[in-house]
Amino acid sequence: MRGRPKSVETPPVIAPPWVPFEDRRRARDEKRDAVLRMAVKMFLTEGYHRTTLNEVAARLNITKPALYNYFRSKDEILVECYRIGQETYEANIEGIERQGGSGLAKVRALIRAYVRAITTDFGMCVTRLDDRELSTEARASVRRAKRSYDTAFRTRIEEGMADGSIMPCDPKLAAFAIAGSLNWIGHWYEPGGELSAETIGEEFAIRLTGGLAAK
Amino acid sequence: MRGRPKSVETPPVIAPPWVPFEDRRRARDEKRDAVLRMAVKMFLTEGYHRTTLNEVAARLNITKPALYNYFRSKDEILVECYRIGQETYEANIEGIERQGGSGLAKVRALIRAYVRAITTDFGMCVTRLDDRELSTEARASVRRAKRSYDTAFRTRIEEGMADGSIMPCDPKLAAFAIAGSLNWIGHWYEPGGELSAETIGEEFAIRLTGGLAAK
Amino acid sequence: MRGRPKSVETPPVIAPPWVPFEDRRRARDEKRDAVLRMAVKMFLTEGYHRTTLNEVAARLNITKPALYNYFRSKDEILVECYRIGQETYEANIEGIERQGGSGLAKVRALIRAYVRAITTDFGMCVTRLDDRELSTEARASVRRAKRSYDTAFRTRIEEGMADGSIMPCDPKLAAFAIAGSLNWIGHWYEPGGELSAETIGEEFAIRLTGGLAAK
Amino acid sequence: MRGRPKSVETPPVIAPPWVPFEDRRRARDEKRDAVLRMAVKMFLTEGYHRTTLNEVAARLNITKPALYNYFRSKDEILVECYRIGQETYEANIEGIERQGGSGLAKVRALIRAYVRAITTDFGMCVTRLDDRELSTEARASVRRAKRSYDTAFRTRIEEGMADGSIMPCDPKLAAFAIAGSLNWIGHWYEPGGELSAETIGEEFAIRLTGGLAAK
DNA sequence: TATGAATGAGCTTTCATTCAT
DNA sequence: AATGAATGAAAGCTCATTCAT
Known part of the structure; x- marks a missing residue:
């Protein structure tokens, strides 16, 4: 339930290495989704204010600024949820x-x-x-x-x-x-x-x- | 608008300086209640986190530290509510x-x-x-x-x-x-x-x- | 030149203790001025961006949030200058x-x-x-x-x-x-x-x- | 709009793969110059601090890390200017x-x-x-x-x-x-x-x- | 009892820089 | 040569709380 959750959904079979672009985009979307799923879970269990981006990031095994690759602000994460x-x-x-x-x-x-x-x-x-x-x-x-x-x-x-x-x-x-x-x-x-x-x-x-x- | 706000509510006429102890306590309790009533209203309309003690105090025409005469912490106010x-x-x-x-x-x-x-x-x-x-x-x-x-x-x-x-x-x-x-x-x-x-x-x-x- | 610069200007003679209100206001204004003078000096010698509020505060022997008693933002300090x-x-x-x-x-x-x-x-x-x-x-x-x-x-x-x-x-x-x-x-x-x-x-x-x- | 921006300027027809070394170097220098010219313009109009490498890169239709092929740091760009x-x-x-x-x-x-x-x-x-x-x-x-x-x-x-x-x-x-x-x-x-x-x-x-x- | 002032802890956000690919 | 992603380091700001008066 923590970290890379989407790995379950990616095809378990050999992914062809020659679709790097598609791959990248998918990986990005999956990570974005992972952030959202983690965030919504924490917002629900902890409350929005008490959930710090640091904690969200830590649970995803990344660092806080990395979240800003996918969202412009904490607010935007909430809006997306x-x-x-x-x-x-x-x-x-x-x-x-x-x-x-x-x-x-x-x-x-x-x-x-x-x-x-x-x-x-x-x-x-x-x-x-x-x-x-x-x-x-x-x-x-x-x-x-x-x-x-x-x-x-x-x-x-x-x-x-x-x-x-x-x-x-x-x-x-x-x-x-x-x-x-x-x-x-x-x-x-x-x-x-x-x-x-x-x-x-x-x-x-x-x-x-x-x-x-x-x- | 600054300072001295409560003077309005205390009797403007010469209050006997030997004001009974009982009275003092009642006044104190009334103020405490006023804080609670204001706080709960603001907690409900604004949310607990977004309600700052500054605002609570301001609406009561007192200052923030004055609240600490009646409550030990913001938390305690909530508990009382x-x-x-x-x-x-x-x-x-x-x-x-x-x-x-x-x-x-x-x-x-x-x-x-x-x-x-x-x-x-x-x-x-x-x-x-x-x-x-x-x-x-x-x-x-x-x-x-x-x-x-x-x-x-x-x-x-x-x-x-x-x-x-x-x-x-x-x-x-x-x-x-x-x-x-x-x-x-x-x-x-x-x-x-x-x-x-x-x-x-x-x-x-x-x-x-x-x-x-x-x- | 560092810290309490205004001390020079406050009368060195015994200040009467029964003008607390005036005193307070003056003290406040003096401190505000001290902040401004320190800030403008640092803005000039270091540049606005490279001057952090932490440093300004430190040179005045106070802490950063204390500055916010006198100004609403770093920007406002600049505007005042x-x-x-x-x-x-x-x-x-x-x-x-x-x-x-x-x-x-x-x-x-x-x-x-x-x-x-x-x-x-x-x-x-x-x-x-x-x-x-x-x-x-x-x-x-x-x-x-x-x-x-x-x-x-x-x-x-x-x-x-x-x-x-x-x-x-x-x-x-x-x-x-x-x-x-x-x-x-x-x-x-x-x-x-x-x-x-x-x-x-x-x-x-x-x-x-x-x-x-x-x- | 994303990625590969420079392809427009390089000849779209099959460039001989044995492109002389000299040419390569010239292309590289031209790009470096382009970065400098854009950077100095933005430094002047926006100020050095307010100019982010992201913006410089964006205006050149490249990405931020690409700048690091030509310069070791933002500082070095300034020095070159x-x-x-x-x-x-x-x-x-x-x-x-x-x-x-x-x-x-x-x-x-x-x-x-x-x-x-x-x-x-x-x-x-x-x-x-x-x-x-x-x-x-x-x-x-x-x-x-x-x-x-x-x-x-x-x-x-x-x-x-x-x-x-x-x-x-x-x-x-x-x-x-x-x-x-x-x-x-x-x-x-x-x-x-x-x-x-x-x-x-x-x-x-x-x-x-x-x-x-x-x- | 009440105030102005100050503080510490914490948060979001930014950005130059690095790295695997 | 170039990219997307990630990071560390910092900065500005907020706020509950304390303290001297």
């Missing part, structure tokens, strides 16, 4: 829009998707790290994204209330309740623990809608 | 143990109590601030308290499953789901906004147990 | 405008005034330090001031050409020639050396106008 | 020694020569850049050269005073005044501007000696 996190959410949510079904079914699908996202490091960082560290623009972007997730839930709930699959309720509070349960996962989920992301997703899809579902 | 927060929870939860009723009724009562606590500044700080800032012992104490809240929910849920007021479910996950919804309130609640703490409490007591309640 | 330097020029030049006499006489008076200014540390810093270190606004201000000195010379030369005290010539180039000679003083003048500022002023007033004066 | 600058002065001054004429004529010739030198980038760098950046020996060499220019002026002035072409004056101050005017040119001269180096030379040869010339 958020960006990847947002992508994770969007990648998981994407398909749901198109898929049919009742409002309730969609809410459940959203919950499962959200759980999948929040149980990854980058996904978790979006909800657990303090977005006040970000620059004004970056923060604005992140907040917009967060609001859009909330809106997605709210809209589906209203849809469900319209099609009769969801009992009448205040969609705003209902969405807040669901979002809270989901975001909180980031505080107790342990990767590799006895509760898998799938299990949590299934359980929460039922549990959090049990009170919404029309009888 | 947590302590008061914990007290708030306990004060709200206290009566519930003794009151009778089904497991479901107790869970609902817990939810209402929890909402009352988390909508105060000090209560909010317990769940929103990062307890990794605390010293090892303080953190241990806080974590113990948090766990006890979780246990309270879990126990009541199990109680409810036993007495038939709550449908069979995984009490651990159910408690997590509820805790998440409740803790999340700290991220969107606005004191003086259109949703009062009471309203939220009532609504959540129903909403969060809708899926738990046996039909 | 320039500001005082400009004041020095203006204070010396001021009277000349009002005093009568031929254009030539005024040019000579300007030369003497300029020499008086440039032979002080702060005056010297305006022409010898690199104003590209300054922020855009500060630089603009400094350049404006410099241009105004140049204009002063040019205008007086034209005046002299009009009143016949100065022989016909290109006022722009003539002003440049004079400015160069004067600014260059900062590169060879040694305070306390055998050439006093007065002597240089007198000599240059003659020398630099010898070629301008109408026969 | 000074060396070329000195050569420029000496090349311009050279003939004057042998040419006859009065002391005054020689001073005027020196002025013209000096202007020719200082209006080149390398010549300008000798007087405008800060020689405290140089190593002790390099600085010593530069200072020696500068002093020799000063001595040249002083000697010619004394010569002129002896042969009656120059009126009695303090040769040291007179030389300083002239040197200042000349060195200052580096601060306002614009290559390609309306004042050509020739014009300035002619004008200054007259202007700066107008006050020296015996009537």
